[in-house]
Amino acid sequence: KGAVISGERAYDVVYDEEKGIALPPADESNTTPAFARFCSGDLAWKEAGFDRPIFFPAEESGGAATFDGKGGLAFALFDREIHSLPKMGRFPWENTLVRPAKGDTVVMLMEDGPTTPDNQLYIYVGPKSNARNASVLSRNGLDTGKFYAFRSTTPGQTSELTFTSGSITGEWVEIPNVETLTDVQLEAASDAINAFGFIRIEDGAWSKTDKNKFYFVTTGNGPGNRLGRGYTVDFDPNNILGPTKISFIYNGDTVNAAGGDIAFGADNIDVSKEFLMINEDGHSDSRPAYAANAREGSIWRFDLKNLLTGTPKRIAELNPPGTAIAPGQTAPPAVPVPGTWETSGIIDASDFFGKDSWLTVVQAHSPTLAPAPNTVEDGQLLLMIPSKAKIGNDHDHDRD
Template identity: 30%
Template sequence: MQRFMIVALVAAAGIAAPALAQGTITGPNAGATPYMLPASNSSGVQFVSIATTGANIFYNNLDTGLATYRNVGIPDGLGIYRDADDIANNTFSVVQNHELGATSGIVRAHGSTGAFVSQWKVRRNDFGVVGGRDLIQGVNTFNNATNSFVAGTTQFGRFCSADLAAQSAYKWMDPTTGTVYGTDSRILLNGEESGAEGRAFANIIDGPEARQSYQLPDLARFSWENAVSNPLSQRKTIVAGTDDSTPGQVYFYVGDKQATGNTIERAGLMNGKTYGMRVPGIALEGAAPINSTFTMVDKSATQRGTGAAFQQSSRDLGVTEFARPEDSAWNPSNPNQLIWVNTGGTVNGVPVPTRIYSADFTDIANPELGGNITMLGQGNDFSTFGGGVTSFTPGTTTANSFDNIAMSRFNQVLIQEDVGNNARLGRLWMYDLVTDSMLEIGISDSTRFLSGGSQYLGTQDEETSGIVDAWDTIGPGWWLINMQAHYGIAGELVEGGQLMAVFIPQTVPTPGAVAVLGLGGLMAARRRRSK
């Protein structure tokens, strides 16, 4: 098959040729080489470091103009976009969760310690960081007793994955009346992966309520991995929620967009209902995969209550429990399909492997009708992938602990492993729905994350995370990811980490991959090899 390698215009981008030969590029003020590397140097995959967590690494603060801003550790969920300023200045914008505990770090712009969202401007031509700042300046928590929001501050606990959905997710025009429902504001959804009482939040990036964060009471409380909005423009707003617990459930919030109200009311993120996925006859995922129909169980009676009450209600109503549901992604090519992964684990004494699942709704315009659930593959058994598994790392017989995912517009799922404190280096995989095959894309840098390595960071506990499609912002085949390096750093930084971009030519249909990277300082050169 055809592969592609990015060749630097060294004079324009200032990138050393030896680094490119190894499939890596170091950004001009990244502070370090990339923490993840191509699984195969002949694959055409390129990793680019953008911003690194470090004691002596500072960036321009976009609010103050001073070189005081830092890429704090435990980076997680990401969003990427381009606004009018970006278009004028050939940059792109990034929002990034930092998965800090509620009492960790320093007091942030929203007035408390703990988790927060950073916001960055990055040059498209060379991945140089223009600057960063805290996104959230104001917090609005919800008071159930008064049925109203309370402005103030709060300690956020462990923002994990995130979703910056296409603006179509929150806006719709009635074709009959011409009435516009929803908002043009960009909204980053995230939640607290902090146990049963974790809250979901909508963080408004632009528009009249820019930099405000709202608790979303109708999405309920649980240990949030992610809240992911269906991008289809329709009156209904549909958000998939995954409960990262052992065991945990898969939920769907369904609301209606409004023509009036504040930003989140207009977006349809208030006053809807949350449903739980129930597979008939299966209360708990086990050693055998699930392939069946599913129904939607109305959970609205307890959605504004405590997380403990919501969890008990789910069990009472027969909502199916899975072995740690992790990230999910709606298929850009099929709005009826949600892909999600389970990390796996031991549930009631039964080992359950990491798996990829598909939920196919009968009609996304009426999600309450349910649909079908299909297991697409499991990490401990490569024979479950009908098209085979290609790994470039000798001795690889399993894929472990699926965590963050994103989907291309061509039915491909990018899957990141979270192997934890383990000598096995974490991988980035690509699952192809059409060919039912897995391809190893990237692997954590052994010189940093294996004891004795030349750049060893003092821990083998690393986690690549946050992957998002950057096709429309950087160019075709580009993705944004980050890496968590779980070694302690005193004070503001808390732990290590790095923001990266990665070019994956396999996500660009051939032959159109050539010369369509859309990156000012780089060009594509074509190269062939046999698979």
């Protein structure tokens, strides 16, 4: 069994680390700048060598309509405080993913920036301070680190326009003084060092069995990458900043051209020890692909033991208004464009609800009934468990 117990604002103080000031949470009674919308977030603790649980939200926006007006920032939330993290750069964020390993803090920084021609894969590496008077940010390596962008060293492979199958090798190139750069300046600095160009990086996840392996997806909807792709990242086990290999899991355009079906318009992802799960979020390129396969936006499962040779399974499908057959009718009414609604935000919930359990979200974009007052649109939080399992009082699966 499981239920949402409560919900409230998670912080009482806002710390602008660049200016060194503490502010009350933004509301109509003060001048504290508001956050731009947050996208995905990551909660890290002992597995990352942190001294307390720290949650990492980040702004999925750019330009003036952000906390400091210079571009999207990441934040660290702990002990009812939320702190800006300018050392991690400014850009439209999708997620902030902490490596589950002791030693220096390593964070994969996922840029989802549809306002620029391409997006980069960034990494932050920060040493943890042992000084007696060190701040929480310093003790956990979050305010003194360095910022790097991935650059291909494979000849001729500089972006998703040319990299369409197989693997590439690359290096991590430091961009210094990133805390002083706006999002526009960071994009220019990335282009100046020939950072690899992706088409809308979406979510990622660190392996649960290999601290040197990372998975991520791009959603596509741009030149050279229309339907999205899945990748693995293999780091040098002796040096996180050493030579790094990025390999294809799948190329949505290639699969579609061959008449196949797979996770088109990939959005959020997560992994367990056994599976990679990928949400779909429809866009102008992926929606026709859903329609051609006579289906809606879905959730896909990839077996990690046979990641390249196995057949991914589509295990859940959206059911937006117009797809259900009303009582007394023999056919559904007019169906909206497939992929209008969005599967989103999937999390491995095995520790809470048993093996192969997942929490996921539906974002019910228009058309829907008008949402409740003070809300933007409808949605649902869902628990997925194996079809032959039920949840017992001990929160474990009871097999039939």
